[in-house]
Amino acid sequence: MAAVQSIRQKVVNRAAVAVVVLLTLVYLVPIYWITSTAFKPRSLATTVPPTVLFEPEVTAFIKLFTKRVQMIGKVNPEVYDKAPWWEKRIYDLGERIIKDSSGNSEPSAYPSRFLNSLIVAVSSTILAVAMGTLTAYGFSRFRMPGEQDWLFFILSTRMLPPVVVAIPMFLMYRAVGLVDTHVGLIILYTAFNLSFSVWLMKGFIDEIPKEYEEAALVDGYTRMEAFFRIVLPQSATGIAATAVFCFITAWNEYAFALMMTNRRAQTAPPYIPSQLGSGITDWTAIAAGTLLFLLPVAIFTFLLRRHLLRGVTFGAIRK
Amino acid sequence: MFSTLDSRSPAARRGLSDLSIRNLFIIPTIAFLIVFNIFPLIYSLGYSFTDFRASSNVPAAFVGLQNYRDLLADDHVWNNFSVTALYVLLSVGGQVLLGFGVALLLNRRIPFKGLFTTLLLVPMMMSPVVVGLFWQLLYSPSWGIINYALGLGDFAWLSDPDVALYAIAITDIWMWSPFVMLLCLAGLSAIPQHLYEAAAIDRAGRWFTFTRITLPLVAPLLLIAVIFRTMEAFKTFDLAFIMSSQETTELIAIRLYRLAFQEWQTGPSCALAYMVLIMVLAITNIYVKYLNRARDR
Numbered sequence: 001m002a003a004v005q006s007i008r009q010k011v012v013n014r015a016a017v018a019v020v021v022l023l024t025l026v027y028l029v030p031i032y033w034i035t036s037t038a039f040k041p042r043s044l045a046t047t048v049p050p051t052v053l054f055e056p057e058v059t060a061f062i063k064l065f066t067k068r069v070q071m072i073g074k075v076n077p078e079v080y081d082k083a084p085w086w087e088k089r090i091y092d093l094g095e096r097i098i099k100d101s102s103g104n105s106e107p108s109a110y111p112s113r114f115l116n117s118l119i120v121a122v123s124s125t126i127l128a129v130a131m132g133t134l135t136a137y138g139f140s141r142f143r144m145p146g147e148q149d150w151l152f153f154i155l156s157t158r159m160l161p162p163v164v165v166a167i168p169m170f171l172m173y174r175a176v177g178l179v180d181t182h183v184g185l186i187i188l189y190t191a192f193n194l195s196f197s198v199w200l201m202k203g204f205i206d207e208i209p210k211e212y213e214e215a216a217l218v219d220g221y222t223r224m225e226a227f228f229r230i231v232l233p234q235s236a237t238g239i240a241a242t243a244v245f246c247f248i249t250a251w252n253e254y255a256f257a258l259m260m261t262n263r264r265a266q267t268a269p270p271y272i273p274s275q276l277g278s279g280i281t282d283w284t285a286i287a288a289g290t291l292l293f294l295l296p297v298a299i300f301t302f303l304l305r306r307h308l309l310r311g312v313t314f315g316a317i318r319k
Numbered sequence: 320m321f322s323t324l325d326s327r328s329p330a331a332r333r334g335l336s337d338l339s340i341r342n343l344f345i346i347p348t349i350a351f352l353i354v355f356n357i358f359p360l361i362y363s364l365g366y367s368f369t370d371f372r373a374s375s376n377v378p379a380a381f382v383g384l385q386n387y388r389d390l391l392a393d394d395h396v397w398n399n400f401s402v403t404a405l406y407v408l409l410s411v412g413g414q415v416l417l418g419f420g421v422a423l424l425l426n427r428r429i430p431f432k433g434l435f436t437t438l439l440l441v442p443m444m445m446s447p448v449v450v451g452l453f454w455q456l457l458y459s460p461s462w463g464i465i466n467y468a469l470g471l472g473d474f475a476w477l478s479d480p481d482v483a484l485y486a487i488a489i490t491d492i493w494m495w496s497p498f499v500m501l502l503c504l505a506g507l508s509a510i511p512q513h514l515y516e517a518a519a520i521d522r523a524g525r526w527f528t529f530t531r532i533t534l535p536l537v538a539p540l541l542l543i544a545v546i547f548r549t550m551e552a553f554k555t556f557d558l559a560f561i562m563s564s565q566e567t568t569e570l571i572a573i574r575l576y577r578l579a580f581q582e583w584q585t586g587p588s589c590a591l592a593y594m595v596l597i598m599v600l601a602i603t604n605i606y607v608k609y610l611n612r613a614r615d616r
Binding site for chain 1: 334335337338340341343344345347348349351352355356357359360362363366373421424425427428429430433435436437438439440441442444445446447448449450451452453454456457459461462464467493498501502505540543547550554556557561572575576579580585588589592595596599600602603604606607610611613614
């Protein structure tokens with residue numbers, strides 16, 4: 001009986017593993033498709049049937065970073081020979097890179113949008129995590145009248161639909177000239193991430209034994225010193241995890257960026273789909289831009305894997 | 320949680336008092352949130368009683384509850400709410416089925432389990448904009464790989480008004496099932512093994528074991544996942560906005576955006592925003608209650 005049971009168990013287990021492997025593969029198809037499209041020649045991006053095997057090339061990335069026009073006639077062979085390898089790829093397509101008067105290639109809008117995303121996400125993350133850590137410590141270690149109500153209030157600000165907040169914020173920003181500025185977006189993202197940061201950090205700080213600080217206080221540290229020298233180093237992991245979550249949220253945010261920026265401070269999320277509208281869609285260039293945009297998120301997800309559960313439940317569930 | 324260090328100890332008297340440190344640490348955050356979240360909402364509450372249009376220079380005129388009355392009598396808005404309800408039902412339902420199912424599969428000894436779990440979690444960390452954009456390519460009737468793989472010919476996923484909402488829900492299920500899976504997995508791995516052993520000794524059937532042991536013990540975390548996803552699905556803007564612009568996929572958040580930023584009907588949009596806000600706060604309240612319950616366990 002026991003042997004039969006275990007054989008049956010083994011079969012069930014094998015089947016489960018097979019299903020998990022299959023499901024994971026199917027799950028990753030869209031991500032594989034973005035990646036492979038970025039390395040395809042344009043002619044193979046939208047074929048019937050879909051192209052799976054092809055010779056990968058980086059032309060899409062060159063197109064992503066440059067401004068180009070269609071060429072009339074052929075390129076001068078002398079110019080072609082002198083051009084760097086990446087420019088030749090563009091000439092091969094029958095296009096040329098637009099240059100300014102001193103002969104430098106004009107960059108496309110992508111690098112500046114990417115930079116905007118970086119500026120806004122990093123600044124708002126630093127602000128939200130710094131304020132959140134202090135507040136979390138305050139709630140974790142001291143009595144506060146109506147503590148639960150305050151914590152609910154803080155969390156509820158996170159749940160507000162972005163569009164609801166964006167309408168009055170747009171009017172206020174317009175009045176003080178913060179529409180389409182980095183500062184404007186940084187404030188919004190900080191406010192959006194702050195509540196998350198407080199809740200997550202409170203979970204981490206609650207786990208640090210109070211005895212450490214009590215010992216430090218007995219040794220003559222002030223409360224401030226105890227916080228900076230004992231609690232902060234102890235919560236380094238928590239701070240890192242919180243920062244990564246805040247960064248990803250700000251990095252991915254679309255609604256606020258769409259409504260509050262249009263050019264100067266526009267981040268990558270509203271910019272990437274806007275390429276769809278202009279002329280014939282070049283999916284390879286869009287895929288290249290998307291892939292670079294996804295790269296930081298993929299790396300961070302890998303680093304965060306142990307803290308994901310905590311992060312998605314605002315620190316309530318710790319495994 | 321409520322215990323604190325003895326504030327009368329000699330060390331605590333040096334430097335700043337505990338009370339002032341507490342205030343120094345907490346008040347800036349609360350002030351920041353009030354200025355940038357609560358104050359704007361008060362501001363827009365005021366506008367919700369006017370016929371203000373942000374695109375014109377005409378000063379706002381007070382219209383009382385007219386905006387609310389108009390919205391409640393507007394079939395278009397009711398349609399938006401029912402589209403949203405259907406969307407929530409489809410996407411959260413799908414996520415629970417798939418997420419819970421995969422969690423049951425993963426809750427055993429599987430080689431490279433950590434790797435599979437991490438890989439499955441990647442979609443949910445991606446920007447909805449990027450996801451929506453690329454699912455458009457996958458859904459494409461002529462060259463999309465979905466139609467090719469399923470042999471559906473030139474089935475129109477996103478341009479058919481009757482299908483588009485389902486197509487968007489499928490994308491959302493792809494993105495967020497792993498979230499439900501993650502929470503269920505945490506619940507499953509916390510079930511003490513001796514319960515199953517006891518059930519086996521009593522010769523309990525599989526179904527009995529599942530409904531009397533597995534389900535009740537996973538329920539608290541599953542519920543948290545469901546409430547959270549319900550709230551997020553209710554608020555969905557980006558994914559649906561990127562993927563389709565049809566009337567049958569106009570979720571309430573999209574309607575709100577169009578009313579406010581395309582039609583520039585600022586007054587009515589503020590009123591609609593308030594209706595949405597009250598619903599979201601109600602769900603948030605329930606969510607926090609269950610979060611606290613899970614934490615106190």
